[in-house]
Amino acid sequence: MTGVPVRPLVHPPKARPGDRVAVLSPSFAAPAVAPEIHEQAMRRLTEVTGLVPVEYPTTRRLDADPRDRAADLMAAFGDPSIRAVLATIGGEDQLTVVPHLDPDVVRADPKPFLGYSDNTNLLSWLWTHGVAAFHGGSTQVHLGPGPGVDPVHAASLRAALLTGERLEVTDPGESADLGLRWEDPRALTESGEREPTEPWTWAGPARAVTGPTWGGCLEVLQWVLAAGRFPDDAGVLDGSVLLLETSEELPPADTVRRMVRVLGERGLLERVAGVVVARPPAQSFEQLRGPDERAAHRAAQRDAVLDVVGRYAPDAVVVVDVPFGHTSPQWVLPYGGLMTVDGVERRVWADYS
Structure with a gap:
């Protein structure tokens, strides 16, 4: 195998069952338009991981000001009792949230962040500031709908949040x-x-x-x-x-x-x-x-x-x-x-x- 070391990144510590995790809407507040899907996702998140979801003011607020969404992100990263941050879904304007983020808050207590789509903005911002994260995981899309959580999603979600193993x-x-x-x-x-x-x-x-x-x-x-x-x-x-x-x-x-x-x-x-x-x-x-x-x-x-x-x-x-x-x-x-x-x-x- 070949591999060349690149920029050093901090890999945040894993959460433990019973820990609190933030569930935020840094882009589109999907829980506002489909609350039953969101609430089922929150129940399933606990069932699959043992973690306790915590919502913030803009999690269900449509068209929230980018500064308010950034404030929720910073509050979650700055709260020592919160051990991971999950995005409900993507969107199309997270680019406007990024300027209001403070990398010092994140670096002071790094924790896993999960998201994809418009959350590429946050993923790349964290990477640029030296913090590794995880691409994927939308509570509104992959936890809430349907008869249950797909096995491959559940396995990789637990690995990202809890166990940290190597998976094929x-x-x-x-x-x-x-x-x-x-x-x-x-x-x-x-x-x-x-x-x-x-x-x-x-x-x-x-x-x-x-x-x-x-x-x-x-x-x-x-x-x-x-x-x-x-x-x-x-x-x-x-x-x-x-x-x-x-x-x-x-x-x-x-x-x-x-x-x-x-x-x-x-x-x-x-x-x-x-x-x-x-x-x-x-x-x-x-x-x-x-x-x-x-x-x-x-x-x-x-x-x-x-x-x-x-x-x-x-x-x-x-x-x-x-x-x-x-x-x-x-x-x-x-x-x-x-x-x-x-x-x-x-x-x-x-x-x-």
């Missing part, structure tokens, strides 16, 4: 882009339609690489870079594993190609040892598609990413269609923690310490 990231064999609409009473007890997954696609040299992760939702990464919230020295990514996923806004392949190309032109792709690309959502409530159209969307996006990464990072080990990001079942993955991408055995491992 496996494919559950089925996937869904959508659940039922939250206003439908069946959403509390039934899953959305799932379909069989396809084998992962591998590219790059036949070798195994291990490195700390960075990345996230590709659309949000563009905002992070445009706002100047990435270190000037691209060398901080030397030997790392890049995580890439796209959202339910369903960017077409040409758009994805251009966004990944930006990472290449910024000098980021050439630095990484591995690239792990999520199985992308291929439909939304606004754009329902049949099986053939969904398969074509995923294939076109896969080909676009492989083409661009192959141009800028031919030595990187690449795997596409891994179940994280905007898909269910969802793996929570380390952000700043180590992942191994093994192009020989064609296996992926994640270290949750």
